[in-house]
Amino acid sequence: MISRQSLIVARWEFLRFFKWKQQLISYLLMLGVIAAVALWSFFTDESRQQYRIAVPAGFAIDNTEQFQFQRPSISVEAQLAQLQSDESWHAVLTTSQDGIVIHTQSGKKWLSQLEQVLQQHYRKQAALGMGLTDSQLAQLEQPVAINTQYLDQSYKGKDTPEKMIAIGALLLLFIGLTTAFGQVLVSITGEKQQRVTEQLYAILTPQQWMDGKVLGHSFSALKAMFTSALVMLLTFAVVSVFAEKSLDLAWLDISVVLWLVPFALLGVVLCASFMGAIAASIDDPNNSGKGAVMMITWLPMLFTYLVIDSPNGWGMTLLSYLPLTSFAAMPVKLAMVELAWWQPLLSLLLLLATVWWMRRVAGRVFLRGMQLYGKEPSWGEIVRWALSNKAD
Amino acid sequence: MQLIVTAIGKAYASVQAVDKVSFHINSGDIFALLGPNGAGKSSIIRMLVGMTRPDSGSILVSYQSQHFDHVPRRLLGYLPEDRGLYPDKSIEKNLLYLAQLHGLSKSQALTEMAVWLDVFDLTERRHDELKQLSKGNQQKVQLIAAVLHKPALVILDEPFSGLDPINQEKVVQFLRELKARGMTVILSAHQMAMVEKLADHMLLMARGRVVLAGTLEQIRAQSQSQRQLKVAFSQPVSMAQLAALSSISRAEQVSQQHWLLSLSEPHSVSQCLQQLLALGELTQVEMQTADLHQLYLTAMAKHQPQPKPEVTA
Numbered sequence: 001m002i003s004r005q006s007l008i009v010a011r012w013e014f015l016r017f018f019k020w021k022q023q024l025i026s027y028l029l030m031l032g033v034i035a036a037v038a039l040w041s042f043f044t045d046e047s048r049q050q051y052r053i054a055v056p057a058g059f060a061i062d063n064t065e066q067f068q069f070q071r072p073s074i075s076v077e078a079q080l081a082q083l084q085s086d087e088s089w090h091a092v093l094t095t096s097q098d099g100i101v102i103h104t105q106s107g108k109k110w111l112s113q114l115e116q117v118l119q120q121h122y123r124k125q126a127a128l129g130m131g132l133t134d135s136q137l138a139q140l141e142q143p144v145a146i147n148t149q150y151l152d153q154s155y156k157g158k159d160t161p162e163k164m165i166a167i168g169a170l171l172l173l174f175i176g177l178t179t180a181f182g183q184v185l186v187s188i189t190g191e192k193q194q195r196v197t198e199q200l201y202a203i204l205t206p207q208q209w210m211d212g213k214v215l216g217h218s219f220s221a222l223k224a225m226f227t228s229a230l231v232m233l234l235t236f237a238v239v240s241v242f243a244e245k246s247l248d249l250a251w252l253d254i255s256v257v258l259w260l261v262p263f264a265l266l267g268v269v270l271c272a273s274f275m276g277a278i279a280a281s282i283d284d285p286n287n288s289g290k291g292a293v294m295m296i297t298w299l300p301m302l303f304t305y306l307v308i309d310s311p312n313g314w315g316m317t318l319l320s321y322l323p324l325t326s327f328a329a330m331p332v333k334l335a336m337v338e339l340a341w342w343q344p345l346l347s348l349l350l351l352l353a354t355v356w357w358m359r360r361v362a363g364r365v366f367l368r369g370m371q372l373y374g375k376e377p378s379w380g381e382i383v384r385w386a387l388s389n390k391a392d
Numbered sequence: 393m394q395l396i397v398t399a400i401g402k403a404y405a406s407v408q409a410v411d412k413v414s415f416h417i418n419s420g421d422i423f424a425l426l427g428p429n430g431a432g433k434s435s436i437i438r439m440l441v442g443m444t445r446p447d448s449g450s451i452l453v454s455y456q457s458q459h460f461d462h463v464p465r466r467l468l469g470y471l472p473e474d475r476g477l478y479p480d481k482s483i484e485k486n487l488l489y490l491a492q493l494h495g496l497s498k499s500q501a502l503t504e505m506a507v508w509l510d511v512f513d514l515t516e517r518r519h520d521e522l523k524q525l526s527k528g529n530q531q532k533v534q535l536i537a538a539v540l541h542k543p544a545l546v547i548l549d550e551p552f553s554g555l556d557p558i559n560q561e562k563v564v565q566f567l568r569e570l571k572a573r574g575m576t577v578i579l580s581a582h583q584m585a586m587v588e589k590l591a592d593h594m595l596l597m598a599r600g601r602v603v604l605a606g607t608l609e610q611i612r613a614q615s616q617s618q619r620q621l622k623v624a625f626s627q628p629v630s631m632a633q634l635a636a637l638s639s640i641s642r643a644e645q646v647s648q649q650h651w652l653l654s655l656s657e658p659h660s661v662s663q664c665l666q667q668l669l670a671l672g673e674l675t676q677v678e679m680q681t682a683d684l685h686q687l688y689l690t691a692m693a694k695h696q697p698q699p700k701p702e703v704t705a
Contacts, residue, residue: 008492016478195476199537202441202470203493371444 002211005204009212014219017183027231034235038242046110051090053114054079059093061121067114093118152312161251166308166335168232169260170301173267173328175228176221177297180272183217185291188279197370206370207363210280214272214359221268253335259344260331266351267327271297273358277386280366283376290376300325304332311336321347323354361386393419393455393467393544393576395440400449402435409435411600412449417578417593422571424587425580427597428692433580434473435600437549440578441470455544466495469543469575473550475534479523483514483533486522487540494541501540508536511569512562527554535563539570546570548579552586560586584685594684596691603691608684615687619655620680621664622646626673633671639664652680 047066055061055069063069072079072088080103082088091114092103100118104111127137191197200209233249240248275294282288303325307315311333319329326347334344368385369377377385395417402410410432417423425433438444439451442462453460455467477486484505491501509515512532522530531554539546551567552560560583567590570577581587587594588608596604596611604611626649634643634651641656655664661679668674682690 005493008489012489016481194479195472195474196478198443198472198474199470199477199490199534200493201443202468202472203465203490205465 002215003204003208006208006211006215009204009209010215010219013183013187013213013216014223016187017217017220018223023227027227030231031234034238046108047113049110051110051114052088054083054089054092056093056095059095061118064117066110067117162253162256162335163308164251165253165256166332167305168229169256169264169331169335170305170308170328172225172229173264174298174301176225176264176268177271177301179224180217180221180268181275181294181297183220184213184272184275185279185282185285185294187213187217188276189282189285192283193285201370205363206367207360210273210276210363210366211359214269214276214362217276218265218268218272221272222265225264225268256331256335259334262348263327263331263344263351266348266355267300270324270327270351270355270358273355273362277358277362277365277382280362281369281377281382283369283372288376300328304329308332308336321350323350326351364388393453395463395545395576396452396454397436397440398450398452400436400439400446400451402432402439402444402447404435408600410439410446413595413597413600413602414449415593415595415602415605417576419576420571420574421592422567422577422579422590424591424594425578425597426582426584426587426594426688427580427603428582430599431597432600433597434549437473437547437578437580440547441468453545463545463547467544469538469541469546471534471538471546471548471551473580475549477522477530477534477537480521482519482521483509483525484518486533487537490537491540496541504540504542505536508540511566512536528556528559531555532559532562535566539575542573543575545576545578548577550581551579552581552583564589584683584688588684596688598692603694604687611684611687612682615682615691619661620682621653621655621661622650622676622678622680623653623668623674624650624676625671626675629671637664637667637671639667649675 049066051067053067053069054072057071057073059069059071061069074082076092076094079089079092083092083103083105086105090104090108091111094101094103102111102114123141124134124137127140132140191200204212274297278290278294282290285291300319304316304319307313307319310316316329316333319325320333320343322329330344330347333339364385365382368381397413397415399412399414400410401408401412413432413436415423425436427433435444439446440463442465445461451461453463453467455464478489481489487505488498488501491504492498496504505518506515509518512529512535514529514532514536517525517529522533525533531551535548535551538548548567551563555563564586567577567579579587579591591608593607594605594611595602604614606614628648629651631643631645634640634653639656639659640653642654644652646652653664653668655661665674665677
């Protein structure tokens with residue numbers, strides 16, 4: 001089915017863009033940036049510090065871990081002078097007819113936390129004024145537990161780890177297709193610019209050439225998805241360690257992952273074939289607007305994301321069987337809903353047939369495009385070639 | 393291998409690129425396609441390779457009792473007019489990739505590569521990236537890429553372009569080596585001096601049509617080029633004396649005693665010599681034969697489009 005020559009082209013294309021040193025450096029840089037952001041957040045976190053707040057003598061408020069309320073015997077003017085000279089106080093509270101005035105040097109993140117403590121204090125005072133006990137007040141502040149019971153037993157629930165897996169799958173597909181987009185465009189138009197194409201035509205058929213290209217760049221895309229998934233898991237593990245929690249991967253549904261792999265593989269091959277066909281019709285990438293059309297391949301992810309909260313709705317059902325979108329929608333649906341085994345299988349078979357057709361289209365467009373010698377085909381010509389049977 | 397081309401034609405838009413061109417090539421021959429830019433050489437080559445099909449006429453390639461309507465890929469080594477390789481890859485990687493696509497194993501490819509890199513003095517640079525090489529050296533790498541897999545037929549579109557005279561000579565040696573190895577070679581070129589040394593048969597084209605075809609001798613005969621004699625007299629003779637001779641159509645003084653004389657039809661060389669001896673003693677007589685360059689220019693001059701007459705008010 002796939003010729004030996006196509007496999008040689010695929011290997012060449014894969015290795016051409018596989019710069020492991022650069023990739024390793026970029027991942028290390030990314031981890032470095034994440035670590036730097038985490039460290040910066042840690043060291044600039046004001047909530048872990050203690051603040052001294054001067055309050056009026058009759059202001060009976062309990063200290064918290066973050067705020068120490070002190071009642072100095074000196075005048076308010078003297079307190080403000082101390083605040084001004086950055087001594088003794090982080091803030092000075094005074095009362096007015098409207099309520100409380102917080103005096104401080106400038107805007108600080110912890111001020112909002114102080115406001116919450118003060119609001120809590122005043123609510124408590126008001127409750128005591130009404131004769132409520134502490135437990136009654138706590139009961140009032142307790143939110144009502146609202147649970148939803150889904151009659152559809154197949155629905156796994158909203159805001160569950162399954163939804164996170166689904167969003168993760170979409171994100172990985174986006175990463176894969178972005179990788180393929182760049183590589184296919186650079187590789188095919190680059191070969192035309194470097195005038196390698198005619199030489200290759202004398203060695204292998206346009207279909208063999210296109211199969212090799214698509215396969216090579218699909219592997220690159222899958223590699224990008226795989227390494228991104230590893231980085232995500234690594235980040236999850238690092239965050240778990242920092243949060244002093246045990247590393248729990250029970251949420252990772254292996255059956256969903258096993259379905260995700262063939263859908264992702266075929267989806268990437270389908271999109272890479274489409275991108276290959278478009279790139280093959282571009283003569284000069286600097287003066288062609290056709291490259292932007294390749295971004296159509298991102299739409300299945302967008303459409304799926306828009307209906308992610310209704311995995312049983314008609315929209316998601318349509319997308320999960322439509323071969324042009326099923327590679328994105330069906331794994332998401334699988335992650336969120338229990339499905340009969342034949343449903344993803346049927347979707348996969350339809351996708352497989354479409355991939356087969358699309359690779360033939362890409363081969364035909366490449367053949368005909370090459371015969372134009374420097375002239376860029378119109379959209380009408382591309383459609384005619386796509387629907388014709390000539391492949392060699 | 394035998395290749396028979398019969399009255400092929402090819403048109404692009406309103407241009408008739410190839411018009412009823414016929415020729416045949418025998419196994420082991422070096423066949424040259426000659427002609428100015430736009431003569432139709434590359435169009436013929438693309439039809440032979442199978443990239444395009446003739447609108448009319450036929451191509452028949454026979455190899456070991458099999459017949460094809462273009463040169464099959466497995467038999468073909470091709471250097472296209474529009475050519476290039478991967479500039480960010482080394483010579484070795486570029487050649488290895490193309491050789492493996494042709495079906496060679498890695499060890500076979502490396503063995504063949506070593507031979508040809510040595511021929512072109514590129515052994516030391518095999519690990520250099522292609523973009524680090526001069527244009528001439530890149531051209532040599534492309535020539536190697538076309539023959540690494542030992543094809544039965546090699547088609548080289550402008551193999552001498554971009555090369556200095558020393559490297560052009562190397563390509564001549566390269567083509568002789570291909571012939572010695574039994575390969576059939578089709579080449580297109582402008583460098584007549586090179587082609588003259590090599591080609592067994594040639595086809596001169598202009599504006600899509602065949603102007604002259606055959607071996608160099610056959611082309612000379614077809615072109616009916618003027619016979620010329622280079623002579624030297626012991627004593628000075630005048631232009632008027634030479635112009636009076638019936639066997640001389642044109643005389644050109646090269647030096648004080650040397651003359652280049654064109655013979656007029658139907659006089660023979662011996663008749664001309666008799667008339668010249670009557671003028672004085674000859675110290676040198678040399679028959680001048682038109683080279684391919686002259687034949688080419690003469691033939692092309694005959695086939696240039698006639699200028700349109702100026703219209704005056």
